[in-house]
Amino acid sequence: MSSLALPAAARTLGLAFSGLRSLWQRWFLWALLAVLVFALLVTVVWLAGRHEVSQVQATLDRDTADAVADLRSGLQRNAQNLRATQAGAPSREHWLDQAAALLREHREWLRIEWRDAALAPVGAADTPYRRSMFDPPSRGADQSDIALACTAARKLGSLAYSPSHYVSLAQGNGLEVMELCLPIDAGGYLVATYSLRDLLVELVAPTLSRGQEVAFTEADGTRLVAIGVPRRVGTRVFTSQQLVDLPGATLMLRVDGWRAAPDLFPNLLTALVTAISIALVSVLVLLARDTRMRLRAEGHLADALAFRKAMEDSVITGLRARDLMGRITYVNPAFCEMVGFSVDELMRSGGEAPYWPTELAHEYQQRQAMRLAGGVPPREGFESVFMRKDGSRFPVLIFEAPLRNAQRAQTGWMSAFIDISEQRRIEELSRASQERLQASARLATVGEMASLLSHELTQPLAAIASYASGSLNLLEGSGHDEVAMAVRRIAEQADRAGQVIRSVHDFVRRRDRTREAVAPQVLLDAVLPLVGLQARKLGVAIEVVLDDGLPRVVCDRTLVEQVLLNLARNAMQAMDMPELVDRVLRLRVARARAIGTAAAAPDARRWLEFSVADLGSGISDEVAARLFTPFFTTRSDGMGLGLSLCRTVVEQHGGALMFEPNRPRGTVFRFTLPIA
Structure with missing residues (x-):
């Protein structure tokens, strides 16, 4: 009896241990899955926090860089406005009126001075927004800050700034200021005194100081001035510094942002990932059951897909299928070869296709929206323009039809494309x-x-x-x-x-003209009276710049004068816009190197360069491509022969007529003439 019970007990015990081992293995796998999911959640929360911090810092760095760019642009505009006060060699009283008007427009200026070549004051004006904080005897020629800035400006041949310095006021207060020295053509200097605090207030975007602190500091971190909101308790500090490199002076723009940490974003992401993880486990269980069925179905579909693909790869017409959301679901090799993009690139493009030209993307979006809304395309097709991966455009003829499934329900749109580049x-x-x-x-x-x-x-x-x-x-x-x-x-x-x-x-008769040696000043003097009449009518200021010691040029004086007159009139007409305030026509003559094939010749001649610059709206790429084409004009009353004839005249003299964008706006036309 006992001999039979022992084997039965052993078998029962073995089955129990086997069941426990199977149960332990199953729970171990679930526990391992739970640990992995928990580790994933912790990692996602940590990465979300790091992502938020990096986003805040990147935004702060970008805003600081934009603020530095705005600051430099504002300083450059101020320098141009300051230089404009010397246009036309004004008298001291006229200059004082202009300086007072500038001080009313620019709160960041405390004082503007006109000094002679020895830095002795000629005239000065103080800001109307503060009490006068400068003692005239202390603003003599021996003032170190102004002397330092003007010395640097003289060496650079352009404007220069002095290092910042502190000016004491009454009742123990003071201001941190900086001097700007600007040489003038007639000799002497224009000196403007900036208040660093007002510079931040006026030239830095107001949104930058909202909810954070903006300051100017020295290169070693010493804080000079600061504006904005001080740090709140319980917030994190995000700091961004950008170098403001000015001629003669170096400042650092520092922005300290206060941010409470962290936001709701990581919590939402954690909940989302948890839900997705649970759903993923459930889907994996269901997919395991469905795998066998799909394998059998895939075997039957493989032959049908291979046959269809062989047919689609053999055609030369581009084929593209889109679903009802506008996403690309299929393209054949002919279409990929046509546009130059791979299948993966086209599938990942989403709603905006990469082969849409940038200038026509809005029109294509509207047409796609009309198709997705149920609009029926024309049966005879329509023409459009596509863009290859290398940026080249080509015309196509498009045929579109609804794409329907086995139940006759529309699932998208099928399009056929024919490249008509050769025909065009x-x-x-x-x-x-x-x-x-x-x-x-x-x-x-x-x-x-x-x-x-x-x-x-x-x-x-x-x-x-x-x-x-x-x-x-x-x-x-x-x-x-x-x-x-x-x-x-x-x-x-x-x-x-x-x-x-x-x-x-x-x-017109192609006869040889008699050319003579003419001074550049003589050519300008001949056309300035005629240019001045139109300039006064349009409210344009004329600025003439001639380098010292310019030699004469060999030219047909009458034809070259007509070239200068035509370019100047075109420049003034380009600035005839009601919204344009600064209308300055700049005529300049300077030395230039030989261009074209003459530069490579052993006996290369020397050249003078004449330039005519305006501050108009500039020339678009489309107009630039046809600018010198005869009979092409952008004006309703123009014949389109002016620039074409000007280029012909300059090329008959051996030179070249060119144009390029002006800075900050407008266009500069340049042409060269040989030196006598």
Whole structure:
């Protein structure tokens, strides 16, 4: 009896141990899964906190960098406004009125001074927003801060700043100030005194100091001035520093942000990850059961997919499928080759496709929204423009149709694309040939009209000059000097008109013109009276800059004067905008190196560069591509021949006519002439 019970008990005990081992293994796996999920949650919470801190710091660094850029731009504009007070060699009283007006507009300035070459004061104005804090005897030529800034400005040939220094006020108060020294062309300096605190208030964005502290510090961290909100208890400090590198002075812009830590973001993320983790475990259990069924279904679908793919890969028409949300669900190799993007790049693009041109993206979004809303595309298709991965554009013909499933329910849209670049290229060649023929005919007509007008206008101009000479003879000795001067001007302009007409006639007939050595100042003096009339009408200030010791240039004086006059008029018309306040036309002559093939020749000539700069709205890329094309113009009353003729005249002299963007705005036209 006992011999039979022992094996049964042993088997029972073995089964019990086996059940316990299986139960322990199952619970061990669940415990391990729980530990892993808990570790994941802790890691996510920690990473979320680190992410929030890094986001706050990155935002603070970006705002500080933007504030430094705004500060530099504001200082540059102030320097330009300060320089403008010397336009036209003003008198001391006129300059004082301009300085007072500037001080009312710029609270950051405490004082503006005009000093001669020896730093002796010529005139000074104080801000109306503070009591005068400077003693005139102490603002002499021996003041160290001003002398230091002006010495640096003289070495740099431009503006310079002095290191910040402290100015004491009454009742133990004081201000941290900085001097700006700006050399002027007529000799001497303009000195402006900045209040560092007001500089922060006026030129740094107000939102930067909202909820945080903004300060100027020395390079070693010494705080000079600060504005904003002091630190609150229980907050973290986020600090960002940016270097404000000014000529002659170095400052640090420091921003201290206060932030309570952490926000609700990590808590929401933790709950979200926990829910997703539980759902993931449940989905894994369900997927394990469904795997067998899917494997059987995949075997049947593999053959069908292989057959369909072979057919789609063999066509040369691009195919694209989108779902009802606008996401790309399928593209064939022909489409990928057409746009230059891989299948993965197109699938990850989302709602905005990477092959949409930037300038047409809004139009394509509207068209896609209309399709997704149920709009029916035209059956004959429509044309559009796509962009390859390398940025090149090409035209396509698109056919679209609803994409329906086995239940006849629409699941998206299927599109077919045909590249019509070659067709458009042939059409463009044909159109360009027609345009060249038309342009040649119009140029021939213009040449004939120019020859006819030059012949017909010569006699009336000669008669005007004769009448003017006769009038001068009659007025000689009569005491009517003003009338005689006016008649003399009429004679001069009639002679100038005759020269222009003869130059145009010779230019059209391709005759060699007589060139002479002319001083740059003479060329500018000839056109400035005519430019000044239009400048006064449009409210444009003219600024002429000539480098010292410029030699003469070899040129056809009449044609080059017309080039300068045409460029100056174009520049002033570009600034004829009601919203534009600063209208300055800058004419400059300086030395330039030889350009083009002349630079590579062993006997390369030297050149002078003439530049005409405006502060208008600039030239767009589309206009720049056709700027020198004959008969192309952006004005309703223009003929489109001015710039084309100007470039032809400059190139006949061996030079080149170029243009580039002006800073901070506008355009600069430059052309070169050979030195005598």
